[in-house]
Amino acid sequence: MKSSVITFPGSNCDRDMDVALTKFGFKNKMVWHNDQELPKSDLIVLPGGFSYGDYLRCGSMASKSKIMLSVINFAKSGGLVMGICNGFQILVEAGLVPGVLLRNKYLQFICKNVHVKVDNKENSFFKNLDKKVLEFHIAHNEGNYFCTKDQLKEIEDNNQIAIYYCDQNGNTNDQINPNGSIKNIAGIFNKEKNVLGMMPHPERMIDESLSGEDGSIFFKNLLNNIK
Amino acid sequence: MKVSAVITLKKDVLDPQGKVIHETLDGMGFNSVNEVRQGKYFEIDVKENDPKKAKELVEDMCQKLLANLVIENYKIIETQ
């Protein structure tokens, strides 16, 4: 299976994502933001980092990059696109997934392990996943998901919420919400469920020596789903 | 009464954000930009009805909290 990771100026989880995808069997290519064409891919990943320094609004300037036109076309034609952390922010700014990501409620960067609940498995990203709660890792300053009431209704009606912040038993509540996101939303799909944006970093959880191994479960499952 | 204040970086202080915004605008085809400087805008509703006093109050806030005078300037732009 072929994947492509886009490097924007200021991306800094591009290498980590490359390591993870390669580890689980993807043939991965790195793509520079100024390129116009995407290599033939089964999956496009927008990695984490601080594209353009997070200046103005996180992801705003990367969403205007040359390559994003191709990414948008790829997504519109049903290709799988995943944005992690800053990648999620870019997807939001590009209009590929609804909502916005505001500054964390407590106005601080947060780097820690969190649990997320996977509710919706009718999509290529989480189909066949045999765990309901995953331990992931977050590291962000602007992950506070927000959308209007109408949007939220639409998102819920379309079953677009991908993952929620929860405790280790899968309970979602305010106490466990690390950044103030509406409804504890940690990740969201587009209507068609071929575009996923999420704040947590599965690529940092791919080895028992690191923060945990639930990222491995996610990537292995993802590869099997695409095959 | 509402008082508005704008905080900007001093003239010679580097504005990394402004610089990158400028470059992106260029890239999008807005070629007529000379410079972009980013600042902060505050709207402060104070319990004071005398415009002069209200202005002074906000000025004091700018000096003591809202602006870091080492690198920033402030300007009271309107009172209403």
Add this chain to the structure above:
Amino acid sequence: MLVNEKIAIEHGLKSDEYKKICKLLKRTPNITELGIFSAMWNEHCSYKSSRIHLKKLHTKGKKVIQGPGENAGVIDIEDGDALVFKIESHNHPSFIEPYQGAATGVGGIMRDVFTMGARPIANLNSIHFGSTQHKKTKNLLRGVVHGIGGYGNCMGVPTIAGQTSFDRSYNGNILVNAMTLGLVKKDKIFYSKAAGLNKPVIYVGSKTGRDGIHGASMASASFDEKIEEKKPTVQVGDPFTEKLLLEACLELMSGDSIIAIQDMGAAGLTSSSIEMASKGNLGIEINLNKVPCRETKMTPYEIMLSESQERMLIVLESGKEEIAKKIFDKWNLDFAVIGKTTNTKNIELFFDNEQVANIPVNTLVENSPMYDRKWKKSKLPKKNKINKTIFKSLKIKDTLKKILSSPNVCSKEWIWQQYDHTVMGDTIQKPGGDSGVVRVHKTDKAIAATVDSSATYCWAHPLTGGKQVVCETWRNLISVGAKPIAVTNCLNFGSPEKEENMGEFVECVQGISEACKYLDYPVVSGNVSFYNETKDIGIKPTPTIGGVGLIKDYKKMITMDFKEIDNIILVIGKTEGHIDQSLLSRIILNENNGPPPEVNLFNEKNNGLTLLNLIEKNFIKSAHDVSLGGIITAISKMCIKGNKGIQIKKPKFLINEVEYFFAEDQGRYLIEINPKDLKEVSKILDKNSVHYDEIGKIIDKEMIIDQKTKLTIDELKSYNTNWLKSYMV
């Protein structure tokens, strides 16, 4: 503008220094030249008060590839890999503007490391603030932490360890010391020594603005009263540009275009160009009109002294300009050929077709002033006689609670959760342990790093304190299973013009040197920060040591969390009951006098190496060094981390229970072993003449000291974790 002695003094030069300049030049310098001299001859660049003593540091060793004198030190970590690292202070700017001061400190030290061709793989920091009651402390702490995170996180380099302390002596002078480690192939290290004639000198990175031009010139007559507006002295960091600069430099370095490279740090273009020329025994000619400027009408003086961040100076191989330019264009960075190397051994500057400076390089470097300042030897304070009845009145539980929740012991999670400590996907020990540990990407090796200082001990007796802080970092590395290799030091002191402060400096350096030599743990890089004083009140002497060690197989790394119920806990090293200068003495007994605990270098080395041997043999399940707050504090942290309890045996020693639990004797560790290994472990310890006591065994969720004194792990946790969070709300 005409230069005279008055203007020279306004530039921070002494009267005789100015006379020396005139003599060396055989004429009066012009204003640009004076600016260059004042920058090169100030304490920061010339080390004029410290040089004579720094020579005494132990800097050699089998693993040392590059010692002090380059942008950073380099050590051999085998298999063709080398580790580049250094610590540096950014104290004064951080007090004025905590966010930008701390951020640019982090940016500067990362540049020092990647200038040498190394990709930064970890950041550490040591930050010190005034009393927690002081009105500025909270905002300074918040600003500094945001600044460190803001820069490091954006660069995508994990911040893996650090130290935070509070002490009244920092009320008017906080300390921000930042350290970076970088990884490079041994045969791809870059240095600042220029070589060859007529080689192009290249400027890359951000544009030059009026940032940080030293304040002295403000007094000169040519500036109008709007001086504040014109002369910002605090630099603003741009981590985004630095990230691009990092990637662009590493890309260029993968080829063979670079002869020498130097980052523009303090004194910007001045010190970088002179450094390169001096090391290569060459001259450099620069056309200042070619320097990319951010502001209009910048003068040669301003261009040379600007401290704008995120800039580099490179001497290229002739003919490689196009290749290099392409790379910097790709990363959207400024690139300009601004000059060339010459055989004149002078630095020659041109502006608007006129020569604006012409100075022999050696006058700026070799002939810079060096002072052997007067210093006062300190005496070892007399031991306090503590009335033992006071100990009887102390309840262990209450005392432990106070210590665990005291600002200098409590958990710093609030701080390090704001630092991205997992980016790059190789962090295998996060902040909060004895050392941070990162794997060497795609290998089985790992690097452990720690940073420490003990201002209280250094203040009480500088010589002992200097030794102690080196040993403390040594123990931190051993505790995670790393073989200590080398250190970097950041020497923060008050004014060298005061005999007491100079004495503290000299004796701390001596202590550091003795310990480093004995432990074969050389100093490979560092920096000195003097004049940390406000209104005549100086800081406590604070030499900060950053220690680095190697773990050959990362799977053998040790952590401090208790692992398994029924395992046995041993205390390695002898507990004599030294209470003076301990946390107990200072915050419970309110006694600030007395000597610090004695440092026995033989025991330190012997205990440490023996423990490493036990780790190598897989006997050690968890380990933690005993430091601030003594044995009971160390045990509490192991309980908290492992979420397990301990049944403590009553110590059968002559000393009092309080002394046993809270004393800060040096050279000690706590280790966890399986009961079945006790015999074998005892044998090894005995054979190496290492003193040890069995202190207890691991149980579930409770610390039981005696029938009356029990604490749950949740209690311990809440004592330890709540203070900082509630302080910062």
